[in-house]
Each structure stands twice: as structure tokens, then as C-alpha cells.
Amino acid sequence: MKISGFIDEIDIGFEKEIEVVKKLGMNYIELRSVDGINVSDLSIEKVNEIKKTLQNESIKVSCIASPIGKIDIDEADFENRFEEHFKKFKHVLNIAQILEVKYVRVFSFFLKREQKEKYKDLILEKMKSFIKEISNLDIILLHENEKGIFGDDIESCLNLIEAMDSKKFKLIFDPANFVQVGVSPLKAYEKLKKFVEYVHLKDANFSSHENVLIGTGDGEILELLKELKRDNFKGFLSLEPHLINFSVLQSLEQEDVNERKAQFKDGEEAFKKSLETLLKMIEKI
Structure with missing residues (x-):
């Protein structure tokens, strides 16, 4: 596991x-935004600078x-918006190729739960x-189980x-x-593990849905790590603390994040503590 x-x-x-991250001894990062600009909005010139x-610094993008x-998806102009969105998708694929990244994250559209069928x-x-567009590329699309989209439950x-x-x-x-959608992570992993x-x-509580330090919520993180080891998982474990109101957080959430209480003094402290906690968990498995 990396x-x-x-x-x-x-x-x-x-x-x-x-x-x-160099100080913390990390060799990989996950790229979502740079200097407050979403990765999908970066110019090719900026991407080359990043590369x-x-x-x-001998760091790679996971x-x-x-x-x-x-x-x-439930908007009158969805098809027009999707056409523009697909152009952005192609731009993201170009970025992935420039940075020599194998994985690109995707989602399955916002909608109300009762609209899924x-x-x-x-x-x-x-x-x-999306898959057709990458047919000749050395890229794998990774779907995340974001809350409020089609693929948010088992x-x-x-x-x-x-x-x-x-x-x-x-x-x-x-x-x-x-x-955050009321599903046991371990039950979800058992059903989905061959596709993971x-x-x-990141961790959260069933009661409040608030994010908390990994290992302190209901995310069953230690148990999940044990299952991953048992299954000989060799992929990436990517830290996503969500413990402070960092600059691009509101753009990632549908609800207002301003009322969330920061659990650490700054993002560096939150990230460092999350990494230390993960490394201690890994020692236990």
C-alpha cells in the first residue's frame, strides 16, 4: 500500500x-487544486510548470x-451543460497525460435519492x-462514492x-x-472490494455526519486497513482529512461549510496528524 x-x-x-509533504517523507500527492484553482481549470502552461x-522534488501524482x-442531472439544460462538461473532461485527460498519471477521479452526477431509477x-x-473517450489511453477512471450522487451507496x-x-x-x-449516507463502510467494502x-x-460520524480525525469516527478505518492487508491490496491510501475549512472546501460541498468547526489550528497540523495516525494504524495491522 502506498x-x-x-x-x-x-x-x-x-x-x-x-x-x-517532502518534510513528511511523502512521495505521492493527489492533485485536486493548485493555489486555489481546480485541477480541471489549470492551463496547460501551468500544468507544465507543476510537472x-x-x-x-521527486514527487509523483497518484x-x-x-x-x-x-x-x-435533473436540470433542463443538462445536455448543454454535459457537452461543456465533456470538453472539460478531455482537458483533464490531457493534464493526466502530461503529468503521467494513471488514475482520473470521476463522479456519477448529483440527484435526489428518489430519482435514481x-x-x-x-x-x-x-x-x-467517459470510458469510450479513454479507450486508447493508458488511463483508468476511478468512481468515488460521493454523497448525493447516483453511486453513493452499495x-x-x-x-x-x-x-x-x-x-x-x-x-x-x-x-x-x-x-454520511448511513452505510457501514465494512459492509460496503465486503460487497465492493473486488472493484476497489x-x-x-477520511472519517465521519453517523450522528452528525461531521468529518473527524481518522480512527475517531464511524468509518471503521483500522478494521478497513486490516481487510485491505488481508486482501493484499497494493494500491493507494490517500489522506483527505477534511478537518479545517480549507480554501476550496466550499466548492466541493453542496451545503454551507462556514459553520463547521475547525479541529486543528491549520491545514498543515491537520494533515500531519492524519499521516501520523495512519502510520500508527498501519503498525497495528
């Missing part, structure tokens, strides 16, 4: 973030944490169009992955997101 993380949660600028910086698929066929059609994730039936479409497993290619490590 450790990566969302360094934009350190929240102090890309160059400083790289300094921090040079990473090469100089995954492009794109926002592709994070649009509401209504929009299922359309969602599957659009997800298949049944829907299974429906999605089985319908795609592709070696180029796998799952990111996020235990906190399962907690990548793991996001």
Missing part, C-alpha cells in the same frame, strides 16, 4: 505544500482528483461515454460498476462518504 494525499488541504500554496516542480461528473439509464449512458455502486463492465473503470472507496482500486482516507 500513501498519498490531498495536499490542497494544507492550504498554504502549492510550493509550500510541496515543502510540507517541472514535481520532477525536481491521481487527478477531477470534479468530472459533479453536475446536477428515473435517471439510471441516462447516467449509465454518460458514464460509458447497490448503486454495484449497478454502476457492473454496467460499465470495463477494466478501465474502477472504484475509489471512501469510508466517510459511506458513513484506490482508497480515500
Whole structure:
């Protein structure tokens, strides 16, 4: 298992973030935003600058944490929005190739829970169009079980992955997101494990849905790590603390994040504590 993380949660600028991860001994990062700009909005010129910086520091990108698929499917202009969204998807694929990244994160569209059956066929059609676009590329799409999208519970994730039936479409497993939709992470892992290619490590409570330090919530993180070891998982464990109101947090959430209480003084402290906690957990398994 290899450790990566969302360094934009350190929240102090890309160059400083790289300094921090180097100090922490990390060799991989997950790229979601740079200096407050979403990865999907980065210019090719900026991407080439990022590549040079990473090469100089011997750091690799484990995954492009794109926002592709994070649009509401129940909108009158969805087809027009999807057309623009697909152009952005192609741009993300270019970024992944420049940075020599194998994995690109995607989502399966925002909708209300009761609308899943209504929009299922359309969602599957659009997800298949993503897969078709990478057919000749050395890229694998990773679907994350984000709350409030089609694939946010066990049944829907299974429906999605089985319908795609592709070696180029796998799952990111996020235990906190399962907690936030009332699903036991261990039960979810048992059903989905043969499709899991990548793991996001953040934790949350069933009662409040608030994110907490890994190992202190209902995400069953230690138990999950034991299961991953038992299954000989060799993929990435990517830290995503969500413990402070970092700069791009609001753009990732549908609800207002301003009322959330920061659990650490800053992002560097939160990230460092999360890494230390993970390493201690790994020692126990």
C-alpha cells in the first residue's frame, strides 16, 4: 500500500505544500487544486510548470482528483451543460497525460435519492461515454462514492460498476462518504472490494455526519486497513482529512461549510496528524 494525499488541504500554496509533504517523507500527492484553482481549470502552461516542480522534488501524482461528473442531472439544460462538461473532461485527460498519471477521479452526477431509477439509464449512458473517450489511453477512471450522487451507496455502486463492465473503470472507496449516507463502510467494502482500486482516507460520524480525525469516527478505518492487508491490496491510501475549512472546501460541498468547526489550528497540523495516525494504524495491522 502506498500513501498519498490531498495536499490542497494544507492550504498554504502549492510550493509550500510541496515543502510540507517532502518534510513528511511523502512521495505521492493527489492533485485536486493548485493555489486555489481546480485541477480541471489549470492551463496547460501551468500544468507544465507543476510537472517541472514535481520532477525536481521527486514527487509523483497518484491521481487527478477531477470534479468530472459533479453536475446536477435533473436540470433542463443538462445536455448543454454535459457537452461543456465533456470538453472539460478531455482537458483533464490531457493534464493526466502530461503529468503521467494513471488514475482520473470521476463522479456519477448529483440527484435526489428518489430519482435514481428515473435517471439510471441516462447516467449509465454518460458514464460509458467517459470510458469510450479513454479507450486508447493508458488511463483508468476511478468512481468515488460521493454523497448525493447516483453511486453513493452499495447497490448503486454495484449497478454502476457492473454496467460499465470495463477494466478501465474502477472504484475509489471512501469510508466517510459511506458513513454520511448511513452505510457501514465494512459492509460496503465486503460487497465492493473486488472493484476497489484506490482508497480515500477520511472519517465521519453517523450522528452528525461531521468529518473527524481518522480512527475517531464511524468509518471503521483500522478494521478497513486490516481487510485491505488481508486482501493484499497494493494500491493507494490517500489522506483527505477534511478537518479545517480549507480554501476550496466550499466548492466541493453542496451545503454551507462556514459553520463547521475547525479541529486543528491549520491545514498543515491537520494533515500531519492524519499521516501520523495512519502510520500508527498501519503498525497495528
